[in-house]
Amino acid sequence: MTAIPHETTHASRTAGIAYILKKSLISALVALVLFSLMVGVRTEAGSEGQLTYWTRFGEVAALVAVVFGGSIVIELLRQWIGPNGTDSLVPPAVRSGMSFLGRYLAPALLIFTFLVPVIFYDQRYILDLGILVLTYVMLGWGLNVVVGLAGLLDLGYVAFYAVGAYSYALLATNFGWSFWICLPLAGILAAFWGVLLGFPVLRLRGDYLAIVTLAFGEIIRLVIINWQSLTGGPNGVSSIPRPSFFGIPLDNSDNGLAARLGIEYSPTHRIVFLFYVILALALLTNWVTIRLRRLPIGRAWEALREDEVACRALGINTTTTKLTAFATGAMFGGFAGAFFATRQGFISPESFTFQESALVLAIVVLGGMGSQLGVALAALAMIGGFELFRGLENYRMLVFGMAMVLIMIWRPRGLIGHRAPTVFLTKAHAISSDLVKEGHG
Amino acid sequence: MSGDQILNVDRLSMRFGGIVAVQELSFAAEPKKITALIGPNGAGKTTVFNCITGFYKPSGGTIRLTHDDGRVIALERLNDFRIAKQANVARTFQNIRLFPGMTALENLMVAQHNALMRASGFTLLGLIGAPVYRIAEKRAIELATEWLKRVNLLDRADDAAGNFAYGDQRRLEIARAMCTEPALLCLDEPAAGLNARESAALSELLLSIRDELGTSILLIEHDMSVVMAISDHIVVMDHGLKIAEGTPREVRDDPKVIAAYLGTDEEEAIAVMESGS
Numbered sequence: 226m227t228a229i230p231h232e233t234t235h236a237s238r239t240a241g242i243a244y245i246l247k248k249s250l251i252s253a254l255v256a257l258v259l260f261s262l263m264v265g266v267r268t269e270a271g272s273e274g275q276l277t278y279w280t281r282f283g284e285v286a287a288l289v290a291v292v293f294g295g296s297i298v299i300e301l302l303r304q305w306i307g308p309n310g311t312d313s314l315v316p317p318a319v320r321s322g323m324s325f326l327g328r329y330l331a332p333a334l335l336i337f338t339f340l341v342p343v344i345f346y347d348q349r350y351i352l353d354l355g356i357l358v359l360t361y362v363m364l365g366w367g368l369n370v371v372v373g374l375a376g377l378l379d380l381g382y383v384a385f386y387a388v389g390a391y392s393y394a395l396l397a398t399n400f401g402w403s404f405w406i407c408l409p410l411a412g413i414l415a416a417f418w419g420v421l422l423g424f425p426v427l428r429l430r431g432d433y434l435a436i437v438t439l440a441f442g443e444i445i446r447l448v449i450i451n452w453q454s455l456t457g458g459p460n461g462v463s464s465i466p467r468p469s470f471f472g473i474p475l476d477n478s479d480n481g482l483a484a485r486l487g488i489e490y491s492p493t494h495r496i497v498f499l500f501y502v503i504l505a506l507a508l509l510t511n512w513v514t515i516r517l518r519r520l521p522i523g524r525a526w527e528a529l530r531e532d533e534v535a536c537r538a539l540g541i542n543t544t545t546t547k548l549t550a551f552a553t554g555a556m557f558g559g560f561a562g563a564f565f566a567t568r569q570g571f572i573s574p575e576s577f578t579f580q581e582s583a584l585v586l587a588i589v590v591l592g593g594m595g596s597q598l599g600v601a602l603a604a605l606a607m608i609g610g611f612e613l614f615r616g617l618e619n620y621r622m623l624v625f626g627m628a629m630v631l632i633m634i635w636r637p638r639g640l641i642g643h644r645a646p647t648v649f650l651t652k653a654h655a656i657s658s659d660l661v662k663e664g665h666g
Numbered sequence: 667m668s669g670d671q672i673l674n675v676d677r678l679s680m681r682f683g684g685i686v687a688v689q690e691l692s693f694a695a696e697p698k699k700i701t702a703l704i705g706p707n708g709a710g711k712t713t714v715f716n717c718i719t720g721f722y723k724p725s726g727g728t729i730r731l732t733h734d735d736g737r738v739i740a741l742e743r744l745n746d747f748r749i750a751k752q753a754n755v756a757r758t759f760q761n762i763r764l765f766p767g768m769t770a771l772e773n774l775m776v777a778q779h780n781a782l783m784r785a786s787g788f789t790l791l792g793l794i795g796a797p798v799y800r801i802a803e804k805r806a807i808e809l810a811t812e813w814l815k816r817v818n819l820l821d822r823a824d825d826a827a828g829n830f831a832y833g834d835q836r837r838l839e840i841a842r843a844m845c846t847e848p849a850l851l852c853l854d855e856p857a858a859g860l861n862a863r864e865s866a867a868l869s870e871l872l873l874s875i876r877d878e879l880g881t882s883i884l885l886i887e888h889d890m891s892v893v894m895a896i897s898d899h900i901v902v903m904d905h906g907l908k909i910a911e912g913t914p915r916e917v918r919d920d921p922k923v924i925a926a927y928l929g930t931d932e933e934e935a936i937a938v939m940e941s942g943s
Contacts, residue, residue, distance in 0.1 A: 516792075520782075520786055520799075521782035522789045524768075524775055524776050525779050527768060528776040530767075531764075531766060531767055532763050532764070534721075534759075535764070535765065537720075538719065538721075538750055538758075538759070539747075539750055539776060539777050539779060539846055540747050540779065540846060541747055541776070542747050543746075549789075646769045646771075646824060648771055648803075649771065650807070654825065656768075657826070660766050660767045660829065661767030662767055
């Protein structure tokens with residue numbers, strides 16, 4: 226009895242070698258075709274304008290060999306590190322340790338985040354990076370409502386970020402309203418635009434939805450660029466007021482916070498204050514999302530992601546359900562945008578390109594769609610990791626891209642690959658992400 | 667006329683371009699009874715179902731639903747989710763449509779969406795944790811628990827629905843439809859893919875829904891053992907037309923029904939129908 230499974234694994238391993246060789250050969254062949262034209266034949270205009278060319282077959286051979294060897298290595302890595310059926314190379318002891326870690330990871334991270342300004346008080350760079358990471362954590366959590374819970378693929382999330390930022394910037398510079406009044410307004414305006422985007426895309430699914438939301442993001446950016454009289458066009462809006470501590474400015478003036486407390490003024494005060502503001506905003510986003518998940522509306526979002534037709538058969542109004550998802554996600558994007566504007570003091574359309582949408586979406590996907598902790602970790606990895614590779618200069622994108630590919634091979638459903646039930650009778654079991662649908666618009 | 671009818675379908679027609687799927691179909695379903703809609707493949711049964719449950723808008727005819735309190739609702743004028751929300755018609759699907767990534771309990775909670783939405787003050791009261799909502803949620807969990815007990819899935823309440831065996835998924839889908847507290851339950855081939863023991867359990871479940879809760883049931887079914895055992899009234903369709911109607915006994919002996927099912931070879935057809943009873 227025991228010999229049979231052993232034999233089958235052996236057979237599958239040898240079949241695997243044939244498969245790897247075949248796949249690598251195909252890759253090498255493709256490389257040969259591509260490189261023989263791109264690298265193999267070098268053409269140049271001669272001194273009299275005639276075409277001169279020479280061949281470089283040695284280089285082509287080297288490149289093809291690298292591709293062949295590389296694809297063998299990648300395939301081996303995939304087989305050994307990657308998910309291997311139900312087998313796992315992780316021993317049970319390590320796994321239980323991981324689950325222990327998982328339970329205490331979120332509180333530990335939260336405490337650490339609270340202490341960051343204390344620990345790194347003198348390191349302005351770390352504080353700035355922390356604010357940046359938290360901004361993306363918040364954006365990720367906001368987009369998570371739309372993509373992770375409701376399963377609506379939104380490629381134009383940056384539009385709501387822009388609406389929030391410009392709402393605050395324009396209200397504050399034109400009417401002199403304070404940050405704390407403008408913040409809810411920015412959220413409401415962004416939510417309004419979320420609903421506005423929601424209406425035309427209600428009937429769209431999947432790729433079509435993604436394209437329209439992408440276009441929406443671009444439309445907002447182009448309107449901002451071209452509506453010069455209101456937004457200042459490509460010049461942006463400058464000298465946006467900084468936030469005050471309940472009406473007390475954080476500056477070097479006589480009635481600034483430092484002067485009132487009788488301590489020496491330091492520009493770090495403002496940075497620390499901003500850090501806690503964005504931390505509070507992000508935690509608000511998290512709290513509201515967790516709460517909403519356990520309410521009928523949140524369950525309807527998830528049900529919508531799982532099966533829209535069944536939702537309709539149960540009497541769930543899919544139109545309002547989708548619109549509330551868009552509006553909620555957009556509102557958090559608007560909050561984050563208002564914060565971004567007050568932190569930067571200057572905003573221009575350049576900050577709201579498609580790249581931002583893609584980055585936030587990547588954070589949500591990498592984190593494991595629908596998982597709050599996963600999104601936070603992914604934001605830390607994406608933004609922090611990107612900074613970590615700064616020393617590599619030109620190769621930064623390359624290394625970063627490769628790290629992303631490896632993670633996606635390793636954990637195709639994101640860092641946190643399971644879903645926690647919103648209600649339970651006896652005990653909440655985590656649901657494997659293999660069962661959870663990704664939604665189709 | 668509508669005194670003892672919960673559902674009255676009158677000259678219902680459904681055309682898809684040039685194809686007539688249902689032609690001037692009329693039938694009625696009595697309250698607290700099980701009405702079966704049978705017919706060979708492609709007879710238009712599921713089309714009728716989709717018209718009744720709002721997934722299709724009929725090309726012609728009327729569908730009237732009469733509630734206990736005398737309310738009469740024109741189903742052909744409602745569409746989409748409103749049939750389930752306002753007319754209290756629940757349905758299941760031929761190919762099971764559960765929420766596979768959610769637990770059995772969550773599936774039954776989603777079914778109570780509209781009641782819970784009202785209780786949560788359209789989210790606002792729920793967000794601040796108002797006691798009104800907490801009580802409503804507790805009651806919703808109780809209803810779900812009761813249904814899990816009825817379909818014998820209580821010990822699996824916290825497991826993902828996608829992990830359930832096929833027969834369990836079928837029963838869970840019926841429980842989910844019942845959690846909407848419907849006046850009329852429409853089941854599209856509930857016994858498809860079930861073995862003999864599971865079919866018998868299903869028949870028992872449907873009879874208990876009829877007898878204990880007084881819910882009217884309309885079902886499409888191919889499994890004659892189920893249809894003949896539990897139906898009070900059977901409507902037979904072929905090529906979009908009604909060809910027979912009556913009690914199981916009347917329908918079984920109807921030569922038109924036998925011909926529709928198995929061409930003209932009556933002896934073979936009789937054998938099949940008999941074996942099902």
